[in-house]
Amino acid sequence: MKILIAGANGHLGRRFIESFGAEHELIALVRSPAAAEVLFQLPCQVAIVAYGDIQQMARLADGAEVLINLTGIIKATKSNPYQKAHEETATALVAACQRARVPRILTLGICGSDLGSKNACFASRAKAESIQLAGLPGSTVLRVPMVLGEGDYASRALLGNARRRFALTFRAASLEQPIYAGDVIKALGQLLTRPIAGVLELGGPESLSRRALIHRCAQVIGGVAPRVISLPVGLGYLMAGFFEIVMASPPVTRAMLELLDHDDQIESETAAQLNLTLTPLAELLRQIGEPI
Numbered sequence: 001m002k003i004l005i006a007g008a009n010g011h012l013g014r015r016f017i018e019s020f021g022a023e024h025e026l027i028a029l030v031r032s033p034a035a036a037e038v039l040f041q042l043p044c045q046v047a048i049v050a051y052g053d054i055q056q057m058a059r060l061a062d063g064a065e066v067l068i069n070l071t072g073i074i075k076a077t078k079s080n081p082y083q084k085a086h087e088e089t090a091t092a093l094v095a096a097c098q099r100a101r102v103p104r105i106l107t108l109g110i111c112g113s114d115l116g117s118k119n120a121c122f123a124s125r126a127k128a129e130s131i132q133l134a135g136l137p138g139s140t141v142l143r144v145p146m147v148l149g150e151g152d153y154a155s156r157a158l159l160g161n162a163r164r165r166f167a168l169t170f171r172a173a174s175l176e177q178p179i180y181a182g183d184v185i186k187a188l189g190q191l192l193t194r195p196i197a198g199v200l201e202l203g204g205p206e207s208l209s210r211r212a213l214i215h216r217c218a219q220v221i222g223g224v225a226p227r228v229i230s231l232p233v234g235l236g237y238l239m240a241g242f243f244e245i246v247m248a249s250p251p252v253t254r255a256m257l258e259l260l261d262h263d264d265q266i267e268s269e270t271a272a273q274l275n276l277t278l279t280p281l282a283e284l285l286r287q288i289g290e291p292i
Contacts, residue, residue, distance in 0.1 A: 001025070001192065002063050004102070006051065006093060007070035008044070009035040011152045012108065015185050016068070017042045024192075027060055051089045057096035066192060067097055069107040069132070074121055075256045077249045082124035090128035094135035105132045106191055108184070109143040111177075111201055112262045120255045122262075129199065140191055141199045142184075145264040148288050149181025155288040162217035164226050170261060172211035172230035177264040179204035180279040180287070190274040203266030205278045220282055221289035233261055 001024045007013055008028030017026055021043025028044045029051070030036045036046045049056050051071070061067065073085045097105060113125040129141045148155045161167040179202065187202055208216070211228045218225045236257045243250030271278055279287075 001065050003027070003192070004029060004057075004061050004064050004067040005044075005070065006067065006089070007072070008046075009038050010070055011149060012147065012181060012184060013070050014038065014042060015149065015181055016070075016188060017044045019185050020189060020192075027064070029057065029060070051092050054092055054095045054099065057092070058099035061096055061100035061102050064100065064102045067093060067102055067105045068188065069093055069105050072108075072110070072125065072128075074110075074259055075250075075253055076120070079248075082120055082255075086124040086128035087131060090131040091135075094132055097136055102136075104136050104138040104140065104195060104197075106188065106195075107132055107139065107141045108188070109141045109199075110259070111143045111145045111203065111264055111266055112259065113143060119258050119262075121259050133198070138195060138197050140196055142187060142191065142270075143199065143201045144179055144184055145203050145266060146176055146178045147181050147184055148178045148284060150288055150290070152181065158214065158217055159221070159289060161214045161228075162221060162226065163223055165224075167214050167226040167228045168231060169210055169214070169228060170231050170236045170257070171233045172209060172214075172228050174210045174261050175207050175263040175265050176210055176213050177203040177207040177266055178213070178281070178284065180284040183276060183279055187270070187274050187276055190276065194274070196273065200270045200273075201266050201268045202270040202274075202276075203264060203268070204281065204284070206281045207265045208281075216281065217285050217289070220285040233257070 003024050004027050006029045009030050026044035028039050028046045029049055036048050039046045047060050071089050076082045113122045115126045117123045132139050214228055215225045237254050240252045240254045240257050
């Protein structure tokens with residue numbers, strides 16, 4: 001099967017290529033030479049292309065059966081706002097697929113995305129999903145919560161907190177439902193050959209508070225449970241608002257913080273539909289805690 005992958009240079013894109021490159025013809029679409037460099041040793045073809053270049057993407061997509069869309073951001077900047085990263089990219093990908101007669105797009109989304117959301121990122125992601133589903137009705141959106149995998153940023157941050165004596169976090173009662181990166185890749189693989197049109201949600205096996213997650217992680221990796229200090233999320237919004245005023249690319253924004261503070265408590269039949277056995281939380285934490 002010929003498959004295009006937009007946003008292939010991210011952690012999940014690289015894992016997908018490592019898992020399926022030997023059995024499918026994969027073409028990784030990236031926007032810069034720097035992004036391409038991380039893929040050259042993987043089993044795929046690499047094409048540097050602007051996502052707005054519909055003609056070039058259509059040429060690359062000729063004969064493909066599906067385009068996997070892994071693009072998206074949680075932090076917008078003045079040079080890369082949500083609309084550009086999500087809706088404009090989705091519009092271009094749909095147009096390229098329509099021109100090349102690619103029948104569907106398989107998109108990885110975020111749980112909490114909603115057209116009516118007051119959060120700019122959630123609303124923008126939902127608009128992009130709608131563009132893809134309307135333009136190619138056989139498409140699938142797979143929404144997931146926090147994804148944890150060996151060596152990724154979220155896992156390093158969690159492990160860092162679990163190893164500290166005092167762990168600082170905003171709203172420690174916030175609910176997390178982490179899912180193992182390997183399970184997300186397996187789900188995408190299943191959807192390649194067993195397409196399910198529309199929006200699906202796939203959460204991890206347990207929903208628990210951020211405080212409990214940090215404690216569980218410390219227990220699994222053999223450490224001492226830290227004292228988790230819960231900071232008021234309002235303080236975070238004040239800090240993020242200041243950063244947005246004084247910096248062109250702030251380390252955190254209010255929309256990003258609000259997205260990360262979203263409570264995840266997902267109940268769905270997606271795992272059963274895909275015949276997928278989710279990795280237990282303890283095993284997930286053990287795997288991300290092992291040296292790479």
